[in-house]
Amino acid sequence: GRLPPPLSHVGAKLKPEWLAEVLLHGKRQRDYLDASMPQYGGENVGHLVELFGRIDELEAVTFPEIADIRESKDAGYEMMGTTGFSCIACHDFNGQRAGGAGALDIVHVTERVRKSWFHLYMRQPSRFHPTVIMPSYWPGGKSIRPGILGGDTAQQIEGLWAYLEDGTRAKKPRGLSRQSSELRVTDVAEMCRGRGTAGYRGIGVGYPERISLAFDSEEMALRLLWRGEFASVNHGSFRARGGERISFPAGIPFHRLKSMDDHWPYKGKTDYAFPHDHGYQFRGYRLDALRRPTFQYRYGNIVVEDFFEDLLDDDGRAYFKRTILFESPDAPPLFHFRAGSGKKITSQSDHDFVIDQLRLRTAGDYRGVVREGDPAELLIPLTLSAGRSTLTLEYRW
Incomplete structure (x- = not known):
């Protein structure tokens, strides 16, 4: 079964009435x-x-002071649905199952939690639950939906609270009654979350240029690329629908090898601390104007931002440009990034490699090294300076 949420700050989180019901009468959500x-x-x-x-x-x-409660609730309704923050992509709503991760029914939130905690949590979910896959919709305090309530962060969060205060009487959010399990991408990126294609805490992203990826937020690693149709969702899980798939190996993306003969670490069946025992912490993601995510996580003292951009080559064929931004307080010891693995890896230069059907290119000063084996692995040694460093890769297939 799935693990309960952490009990940290539970007294500041839950209303006394709800906490009493939990402790004395076994109330559960x-x-x-x-x-x-x-x-x-x-x-x-x-x-x-x-x-x-x-x-x-x-x-x-x-x-914040609310001048017009109806306007505030209407804004909450808009943000909850698929044209806003798409909360219902993961959360059940008033007994109706979500198409994505199957998170708890959000309609009861104001009955359970304190309003002050709700405001703090919404601004930065990973502060209270480091492994949560819920994104921050107000990165750096700025809303990704500036057209709602003037882009005012506090007013938007208050609008969500006001809308949810109606409880089971709240108007069903837009997009809740999706009849098809198929997610289609239009002129902005589409996302889904849940178990399946990318593990238990997978995140699927379909891009406007009709290429998609699956990212494992538990191990902070790219798991799959594909072309064509995006994904099908079904009660907490999703599956890739398209073809021309490129798979990536299980395990964490970065590691300090003791030698080139050292094994890359994997999660064992009872290794519940993995990958946190290797210094990893997922911190959510933020969305740009096209709703493309920048994944945010930590590797030890290094803050990582991981962004995929869908581009077209000279022949009009889509490919991914991946920009990994590192920010470190000091110059860390050398470590490796495992860019891919396959039955056969051909090195065309220090920057260009063919991994089965994938052509991968690195830019800048970082060069790849092929480690032979079954499978073979492409490793990129990383020697970072204090401050910011950038690794750029291109994925073509």
């Missing part, structure tokens, strides 16, 4: 979990409600 809260009796745990609220403190939040 995540029915998809195998685990449930044991019941210890009111005489043993009843006093914890007040203590949790007293101990768990977060910074104060100043709520």
